[in-house]
Amino acid sequence: MLPMDAEFTVIRDGAVAVRDGKIEDVGEYGEIVSRYDSEEIIGGEGRVVIPGLVNTHTHAAMVYFRGLADDLPLKEWLEKHIWPAESKWLSPQFVSDAAELACLEMLKAGITTYNDMYFFEDAAAISTRKMGMRAVLGVGILDFPSVSARTTSEYLKNAERFIRDWKDDGLITPCVAPHSVYTCGPDTLNKAKGLAEKYDLLLHIHLSETEWEVGETMVRYRRRPVEHLEDIGFLDENVLAVHCVWLEDGEIELLAKRSVGVSHCMESNLKLASGFAPVVMMLMSGIKVTFGTDGAASNNDLNILSEMSTTAKVHKALSNNPTVLDAKTALLMATRWGAEVLGLGNVTGNIVKGKAADLVIINIDKPHLAPLYDIYSHIVYSLRASDVETVMVAGKIAVKDGRLMTGDESEILAKARAWGEKIRQ
Numbered sequence: 241m242l243p244m245d246a247e248f249t250v251i252r253d254g255a256v257a258v259r260d261g262k263i264e265d266v267g268e269y270g271e272i273v274s275r276y277d278s279e280e281i282i283g284g285e286g287r288v289v290i291p292g293l294v295n296t297h298t299h300a301a302m303v304y305f306r307g308l309a310d311d312l313p314l315k316e317w318l319e320k321h322i323w324p325a326e327s328k329w330l331s332p333q334f335v336s337d338a339a340e341l342a343c344l345e346m347l348k349a350g351i352t353t354y355n356d357m358y359f360f361e362d363a364a365a366i367s368t369r370k371m372g373m374r375a376v377l378g379v380g381i382l383d384f385p386s387v388s389a390r391t392t393s394e395y396l397k398n399a400e401r402f403i404r405d406w407k408d409d410g411l412i413t414p415c416v417a418p419h420s421v422y423t424c425g426p427d428t429l430n431k432a433k434g435l436a437e438k439y440d441l442l443l444h445i446h447l448s449e450t451e452w453e454v455g456e457t458m459v460r461y462r463r464r465p466v467e468h469l470e471d472i473g474f475l476d477e478n479v480l481a482v483h484c485v486w487l488e489d490g491e492i493e494l495l496a497k498r499s500v501g502v503s504h505c506m507e508s509n510l511k512l513a514s515g516f517a518p519v520v521m522m523l524m525s526g527i528k529v530t531f532g533t534d535g536a537a538s539n540n541d542l543n544i545l546s547e548m549s550t551t552a553k554v555h556k557a558l559s560n561n562p563t564v565l566d567a568k569t570a571l572l573m574a575t576r577w578g579a580e581v582l583g584l585g586n587v588t589g590n591i592v593k594g595k596a597a598d599l600v601i602i603n604i605d606k607p608h609l610a611p612l613y614d615i616y617s618h619i620v621y622s623l624r625a626s627d628v629e630t631v632m633v634a635g636k637i638a639v640k641d642g643r644l645m646t647g648d649e650s651e652i653l654a655k656a657r658a659w660g661e662k663i664r665q
């Protein structure tokens with residue numbers, strides 16, 4: 241078992257005792273079994289227990305646009321394909337059905353918490369709860385009309401109503417999600433920040449994803465995107481900045497100084513050829529960099545295991561240094577740091593007494609996982625989503641022996657195919 245504590249302890253044949261949704265104790269399997277008659281004891285021979293993985297940035301319902309338009313530049317992909325498809329198809333029913341598929345995909349890949357930015361988030365919240373998953377959800381805020389709102393004040397009103405409705409939920413935590421510096425003016429960003437401060441919530445924003453965004457911000461504000469956010473007093477430890485691809489050294493310093501968390505979406509950045517985020521520099525500056533999948537339309541899957549592996553390898557190659565982004569660091573970024581940058585550091589992210597039982601059991605009795613010298617290495621470089629056997633969120637089993645326990649898998653897939661048929665026409 242890998243509790244992901246400060247010492248990177250490895251417990252051989254480890255197990256977790258679970259009671260009332262929380263971790264009651266952690267230790268060797270034999271010892272835990274003899275000491276506790278807990279509701280559930282997680283672990284055993286040939287099995288490795290790790291904390292549930294955290295996906296720090298996605299647009300879950302976009303799974304229904306997976307593979308709809310590929311191999312295009314970001315701007316053309318968004319403006320000619322994704323935004324038109326969204327304005328034609330988005331509805332609470334679409335988000336409700338699509339979020340179920342996204343949760344199914346994520347749970348089966350060992351993800352127990354995700355951070356979302358989208359529209360009709362009530363529907364996403366209800367589906368996520370039903371699927372037994374933990375999520376931080378933010379109603380997207382823009383300065384131009386979409387299917388979900390006509391004016392900025394309507395977006396803000398929707399966002400606040402969502403916050404009030406969900407702020408006391410056990411699995412769902414609201415966040416405030418202004419889309420970006422190029423879709424939200426300073427006044428909107430300030431109001432979004434005010435809302436986050438009023439309810440003490442995470443501020444979730446795309447930042448410096450493309451070179452175009454930097455140029456556009458320079459034209460409008462004579463500042464680079466991070467400098468612009470610093471100028472308006474937006475940056476602090478409650479901000480999660482997504483992408484952070486085009487950063488100059490001074491901007492990295494600013495993000496570090498303000499304790500901003502970063503969600504790095506390697507596969508989405510690679511596929512859209514957005515550029516390479518300076519991840520190693522950010523880590524060296526003390527910034528908590530974590531993993532996001534982004535939406536499935538630009539990735540094209542929701543898999544943190546592959547993000548870890550790809551990210552580690554790409555940044556080794558870019559740095560011309562195979563020692564950077566080692567396996568332990570990668571798993572830390574995908575678990576404890578992920579929870580911390582979402583403001584859930586006291587709730588989830590590692591396996592310690594008192595935290596929520598958000599656990600993943602991996603079956604290591606597989607050809608591509610033998611022999612075993614270093615379990616961190618296996619998890620980051622060799623593990624596949626199909627090796628995830630059991631997934632527990634807040635003490636409830638969501639996936640058992642690779643099968644969904646909180647819903648009907650074939651029904652979710654049938655709905656996805658039916659929507660796909662409609663969207664294709």
Ligand SMILES: [Zn+2]
Nearest residue numbers: 298446534535
């Ligand atoms: Zn995104």
